Amino acid sequence: MKWVVLVGSVRSGSFNAALARALEPLSPDGVSIEILPSVAEMPIYDGDIEAAGIPGQVSSVGDKVRAADALVIVTPEYNYSVPGGLKNAIDWLSRLKPQPLKGKPTLIMSASPSTMGGARSQYHLRQVLVAVDADVMNVPEVMVAQAHTKIADGTLTDQGTRDFVAGQLAAFHAFVRKAKAGEAAEA
Numbered sequence: 001m002k003w004v005v006l007v008g009s010v011r012s013g014s015f016n017a018a019l020a021r022a023l024e025p026l027s028p029d030g031v032s033i034e035i036l037p038s039v040a041e042m043p044i045y046d047g048d049i050e051a052a053g054i055p056g057q058v059s060s061v062g063d064k065v066r067a068a069d070a071l072v073i074v075t076p077e078y079n080y081s082v083p084g085g086l087k088n089a090i091d092w093l094s095r096l097k098p099q100p101l102k103g104k105p106t107l108i109m110s111a112s113p114s115t116m117g118g119a120r121s122q123y124h125l126r127q128v129l130v131a132v133d134a135d136v137m138n139v140p141e142v143m144v145a146q147a148h149t150k151i152a153d154g155t156l157t158d159q160g161t162r163d164f165v166a167g168q169l170a171a172f173h174a175f176v177r178k179a180k181a182g183e184a185a186e187a
Contacts, residue, residue, distance in 0.1 A: 008075030
C-alpha cells in the first residue's frame with residue numbers, strides 16, 4: 001500500500017516535517033510512504049496561470065496523490081488556521097481533472113509547541129477537505145502538543161507519542177483497506 005504525505009510547513013527544522021519523516025517506520029507492514037515536494041514549490045493560485053496551463057509542480061503532485069492509496073496531511077497551525085501554503089496547494093489540486101482529492105482516504109495530523117497541538121488548524125482543514133470531497137478519517141486524532149519536548153534534532157523521540165501515532169496509522173490502514181474494498185465492490 002502506498003501513502004503520500006503533504007507537509008503544511010516549509011520551515012527548515014519544522015516539527016511537522018519531523019513528524020512526517022517518522023511515519024514510515026511507525027506504519028503497519030506493507031505500507032510505503034513518500035513525502036511530497038514542498039508546498040512552497042507551487043505558485044500562488046491564480047486563475048490566469050491556470051488558464052495558461054497547470055504548472056508542472058501542481059500536475060506532478062496531483063499525479064502522485066491520484067496514484068497513491070491514501071494521503072496524509074501533516075500541518076502546523078498558523079493564526080488559528082491552516083498555513084497559506086497548504087491551502088494554496090489544496091486549491092491547486094482541486095483544479096485538476098480528474099480531481100485527485102475526491103474520495104481519497106485522507107488522514108490529518110499536526111504538531112505544535114502549543115498545548116493544543118494544532119487542533120484549530122485541523123478543524124479548519126477538515127472544512128476545506130469537505131469542499132474537495134476527500135474521505136477523511138475522523139478518529140483517532142493526532143495533535144502533538146508541546147512538540148518541542150517530543151521532537152529533538154528533527155526526530156520524534158517521545159515514545160508515548162510514537163506509540164500513539166503508530167496506533168493512528170494502524171487505524172488508518174484499516175480505514176484505507178475498507179475504502180479500497182468498497183471501491184472494488186462498486187466496480
